[in-house]
Amino acid sequence: MHPILGQMRRLGLYLLAWIPITAILSFLLTTPGGLRPAEAAAMAVPLCLVYAFLCLSAWYICRGTPLETSSFSRIAVTHLAAALLISFIWVMMASLLAAMLGSTWEFRGLGERMTHNYPLLHGSGVLIYLLVVGLHYVLLSIERSREAEKREIQLRVLARDSELKALKAQVNPHFLFNSLNSISALTTSDAARAREMCVLLGDFLRKTLGLGEKAVIPLREELGLIRSYLAVEKVRFGARLSLEESVAPEALEYAVPPLLLQPLVENAVAHGISNLTEGGFIRLSVHCDGEGAARDLAIRVENNFDPEMPRRKGTGVGLVNVRQRLLTRYGNRGRFDARAEGDRFRVAMALPAETTETMA
Amino acid sequence: MRGEPKEKLTAVIVDDEELARQVLREMLQAHPEIEVVAECGNGFEAVKAVSERKPDLLFLDIQMPKLDGFEVLELIDGDMAVIFVTAHDEHALRAFEVHAVDYLLKPFSSDRFEAALERAKQRAGAAVPAARELSAAARELGEYASRVVVRDGTRVQIIPVAKLDYVEAQDDYVAVASQGKKHLKQQTIASLEAMLDPRNFLRIHRSYLVNLERVAKIEPYGKDTHVAVLHDGTKLPVSRAGYGRLKALLEGKGA
Numbered sequence: 001m002h003p004i005l006g007q008m009r010r011l012g013l014y015l016l017a018w019i020p021i022t023a024i025l026s027f028l029l030t031t032p033g034g035l036r037p038a039e040a041a042a043m044a045v046p047l048c049l050v051y052a053f054l055c056l057s058a059w060y061i062c063r064g065t066p067l068e069t070s071s072f073s074r075i076a077v078t079h080l081a082a083a084l085l086i087s088f089i090w091v092m093m094a095s096l097l098a099a100m101l102g103s104t105w106e107f108r109g110l111g112e113r114m115t116h117n118y119p120l121l122h123g124s125g126v127l128i129y130l131l132v133v134g135l136h137y138v139l140l141s142i143e144r145s146r147e148a149e150k151r152e153i154q155l156r157v158l159a160r161d162s163e164l165k166a167l168k169a170q171v172n173p174h175f176l177f178n179s180l181n182s183i184s185a186l187t188t189s190d191a192a193r194a195r196e197m198c199v200l201l202g203d204f205l206r207k208t209l210g211l212g213e214k215a216v217i218p219l220r221e222e223l224g225l226i227r228s229y230l231a232v233e234k235v236r237f238g239a240r241l242s243l244e245e246s247v248a249p250e251a252l253e254y255a256v257p258p259l260l261l262q263p264l265v266e267n268a269v270a271h272g273i274s275n276l277t278e279g280g281f282i283r284l285s286v287h288c289d290g291e292g293a294a295r296d297l298a299i300r301v302e303n304n305f306d307p308e309m310p311r312r313k314g315t316g317v318g319l320v321n322v323r324q325r326l327l328t329r330y331g332n333r334g335r336f337d338a339r340a341e342g343d344r345f346r347v348a349m350a351l352p353a354e355t356t357e358t359m360a
Numbered sequence: 361m362r363g364e365p366k367e368k369l370t371a372v373i374v375d376d377e378e379l380a381r382q383v384l385r386e387m388l389q390a391h392p393e394i395e396v397v398a399e400c401g402n403g404f405e406a407v408k409a410v411s412e413r414k415p416d417l418l419f420l421d422i423q424m425p426k427l428d429g430f431e432v433l434e435l436i437d438g439d440m441a442v443i444f445v446t447a448h449d450e451h452a453l454r455a456f457e458v459h460a461v462d463y464l465l466k467p468f469s470s471d472r473f474e475a476a477l478e479r480a481k482q483r484a485g486a487a488v489p490a491a492r493e494l495s496a497a498a499r500e501l502g503e504y505a506s507r508v509v510v511r512d513g514t515r516v517q518i519i520p521v522a523k524l525d526y527v528e529a530q531d532d533y534v535a536v537a538s539q540g541k542k543h544l545k546q547q548t549i550a551s552l553e554a555m556l557d558p559r560n561f562l563r564i565h566r567s568y569l570v571n572l573e574r575v576a577k578i579e580p581y582g583k584d585t586h587v588a589v590l591h592d593g594t595k596l597p598v599s600r601a602g603y604g605r606l607k608a609l610l611e612g613k614g615a
Contacts, residue, residue, distance in 0.1 A: 186379065
């Protein structure tokens with residue numbers, strides 16, 4: 001699709017730009033050209049109108065010789081040749097027009113008086129054509145950058161989609177199977193607790209499903225999610241599981257990507273608590289660092305584990321995922337560090353403290 | 361109970377979750393011919409209970425504290441029907457390679473449980489290959505052990521492979537040398553070799569498997585053979601074939 005012919009608004013602007021060109025050409029034909037103003041105008045107006053459309057053909061040549069991939073000499077030779085040729089055609093038309101006008105009483109002798117103006121006309125024709133070539137290249141690059149932008153947005157949407165898919169896949173099926181097994185145990189021994197566990201499990205699942213569409217949620221909601229996750233695990237592990245929370249109250253409304261902390265807590269249960277006969281702890285601490293725009297949310301998740309147990313398959317996938325999401329979203333403002341020291345496993349993260357409103 | 365008294369079968373339940381043990385206990389209550397003699401919450405307890413009680417049936421979870429289900433099988437002897445009970449289906453193949461009778465996926469129905477129990481009863485008493493040997497051999501593809509478990513009476517020792525110096529074959533046993541001590545384990549050197557990463561452990565002799573990190577130098581010994589001198593001064597014989605393997609490995613590493 002031609003970028004100027006294809007859009008009425010652009011065509012209007014383009015033709016508007018030809019008005020000063022027409023004026024200049026009339027002036028040139030009068031002063032150095034020696035024509036009377038009326039004669040000059042009678043020549044310039046139809047000539048410029050025709051040439052405006054002739055020059056639009058430059059588009060096809062521009063598209064064929066893109067700036068990015070063609071050599072300079074090729075671009076120069078191609079357009080110069082095209083300019084000379086088109087301008088020559090234009091001069092032929094001018095002589096035809098002059099002859100026609102010259103046959104009228106009003107403009108008699110115009111044909112002869114135009115003769116010495118043809119080099120001038122040819123020169124300006126070449127110049128104007130080259131200007132239009134420049135215009136087309138500008139339009140081409142605008143179009144290209146817009147396309148790139150569109151593609152980038154599409155890519156970002158795709159990335160977000162796959163990120164969400166990865167998130168949903170993270171809700172560990174073994175967690176579900178083990179929970180269902182606990183419910184199956186409780187149905188005969190303690191029906192009321194079985195029902196309670198169904199409710200807890202339903203609670204947790206509903207919360208994770210709702211999170212899929214959101215880019216960020218307040219920390220308060222993420223903590224709620226962790227608590228309902230641990231409430232379910234508590235039924236399985238009983239006294240073996242304990243959570244120690246120390247969260248600064250002002251941190252609660254800051255935004256975090258959904259399911260940022262839950263996988264870490266799930267890791268702590270799967271690789272920590274579940275391997276400890278006497279049980280273990282999970283410590284979660286959140287506080288704010290710095291002021292104003294440099295304010296950070298500092299999050300730590302710590303748990304003990306049995307360093308003698310062999311590493312299970314799948315260890316680290318959840319961590320890598322959290323790390324990647326943090327760094328993709330916050331760039332160099334996001335920090336992630338996970339390390340084991342003795343029988344402690346510690347994840348420390350930092351992200352800019354932003355409220356959900358400023359993010360939206 | 362039906363008329364004629366059946367032979368009583370004994371069973372041990374191993375699972376780290378109380379509720380999971382409860383399901384099994386409850387389903388077994390419908391079978392008075394089966395007596396639950398022990399319930400264990402981790403791998404150590406399981407090894408101890410099984411060694412002491414020698415049950416006919418073993419209900420075994422896989423992911424547990426201390427030792428996983430496969431490691432428990434490595435350390436116990438006797439022919440018992442093993443039924444794995446787990447939420448993870450990815451170990452099923454390995455479970456059948458160690459001749460498990462069945463593999464119950466949590467949560468399971470009582471019908472499914474009855475079917476497993478029926479198979480186990482048929483199997484109980486019949487000669488089955490020692491689970492121990494098979495368990496060591498049935499590694500997941502491309503995965504090597506990160507530790508070796510040994511048993512001294514009812515006490516279980518865990519030796520990380522990095523602390524393992526060498527292994528010496530002694531008939532049906534292997535002596536696992538680590539930090540100046542030798543631990544006996546009922547396993548063949550071949551199956552132990554299969555468990556360990558061949559980049560770190562090399563069979564230098566029919567009877568010796570060595571941790572390459574421990575080797576200080578190789579000295580000629582006699583006409584055709586060599587000895588490997590370890591950092592602590594221990595000398596191990598190197599056979600001709602072993603020397604060839606050693607050379608091939610070192611040249612491969614150097615390249």
